[in-house]
Amino acid sequence: MTQILSYEDASGEVRGWLAYDSASAPLAAGGCRMQPGLSAGELSALASAMTLKQRVLGLNVTGAKCGIDYDPRAPGAQEALGGFLAFLHDELHRRFSMGSDMGTRWDTLQRLAAARGIPSIKYAVKKAQRLTDEDFFARMACLEDRVGLLTLSQRRAGHVLTHAAIGAARAAGVNGPVRVALQGFGTLGRAAAHGFLDENVPVVAVADEHGCVADPHGLDLARMLATEPGTPVPRLAPDRVRPQRESLFTAEADVLVLAAGADALTVQAADRLPCPAVAVGANYGLAESAEQALHERGVLVVPDFIGGIGGSASMELLFGPARPPAAEQVLAGSARLARRLVDDLFATARRHATTPRRAALRLAARTEADADAPAYGRCPYLTAGGART
Template sequence: MQDHARTGRIIRYVDPVEGFRGFLAISGGDHRLAAGGCRVVPGLNEGTIVALAEAMALKQRLLGLAVDGAKAGIDYDPHAPGKREALRRFLRFLRPHLLERYSAGPDRGTTWEELEALAREEGMVSVKGAVARAQELDEHEFRRRLAVLDVDADGLTVGQRRAGHALAHAAIAACRQQSANRPLVAAIQGFGNLGRGAALALAEAGVTIAAVSDEHASVTSDDGIDVRA
């Protein structure tokens, strides 16, 4: 059965088919919108989701946005054959929150494309539908803005690049603050939703990418890796 019990801003889920657990945490004030990724990770627990939501809230405050932090996810193997249906059931459970306040996005073990496809199967325009409600957008205007995320941006879409691009330039700014004009060299751990966009933005800014790793392998080169290849 589904467990709808709440502790503060924690919404808990128990899958009615396989029994795994899921969570949605919202951190911050009482803004109309809360944003953060939705992940599928084995061993995921409530404490991790809460900490990640708090980190998202901090990011929103640093950016000066009137948006609370959020994070959602299920304790599930993303490589398991039942992953798609498991994630679909979780999104079905989250549907009221996705329509009213929670703007979701890809995270570990999920992609933008699959989240959007599953949302549509559950009768939602998008996993970011709460944005329309918070900003009082009609469906036409919301769809127009949503389409921007699919625009090509030098090999990746805007949606695939935006978070990594911001991360890359935040890292560059921090390094420049500490080491003036020294050449920058970076190593990228993870080459998924965040890592690919960050790697491209770093390379475009002239940073040498000396190493890239993910769950499958790692690649290193003193001369730099062509992450565009």
């Protein structure tokens, strides 16, 4: 049963909520949003989606989501967010493992939390995993280690999306080089692009709210990633700009990766999409109607709570092992986990003659929470035998 903790600042101008999907596990995990018009109902739905991510991975963690109804670009945003974190002080010590989300940044949340006596926005993991302070902070420090152009914290979610996308293309029958069309070049999109760069996978088109750039031979990702985050995509490759941002959905690619915003692909666009596979990383990145239209055409779809599972997976890889891992080990484990999970997803869909989304729900249903067990350390996709039957 969903539990909602409600917040209102002294002025009555800032409202916020923390939604717990259930109390069945020792730890609840999810991001913090700062978004105008945010509601408790929206956070409840997102918390439920977070639970599915934990269950698919076999983790003893339930879902949560929090945030404030506030414009992150408005004056006073930092003060508003800091007040909300002070309200969450006890929850962040005992039960709630927070991450960044729409309108917030990891480093900002950590800084604001520390100023209010909260050692880390993930400090509740220490209790749930029965760690010493020394062990907890040694593992957390790994998130700040740089791997390539980005830190592990910046790369972890996108890295799983990268490998989920490659796995989807392979499952769709692509045997040669995989060509990618990427929607979104924010935090998640840039991290996925870094993964494609590492794997020598050509990204033939990238689009954001400002427009689309494309090159059938592959865009210069290294140059694009070296630019300031938040730079509009058309400015990243001005000689490769296409007339409309919707050009992304007609690009000759093997997999479309959705890494920004909800309902990115209309049913009409889904009916014409040339890609044999789609990997969704953004929450609600694909409406169910569009997902169904793709399924009816035989397009393989990795649903959002599989493609967007990277943050949860990285916590398993950080806190599950007996000893703190290196950042490179976390990324390598994430890639292995993503490939095995996607293989299991499509095998389950074939075996039960159902959609990938329904197959993913079957995978999630295998896990039962245990209030007395540690949160991490039992993901079936990281064991020698792979997924459980």
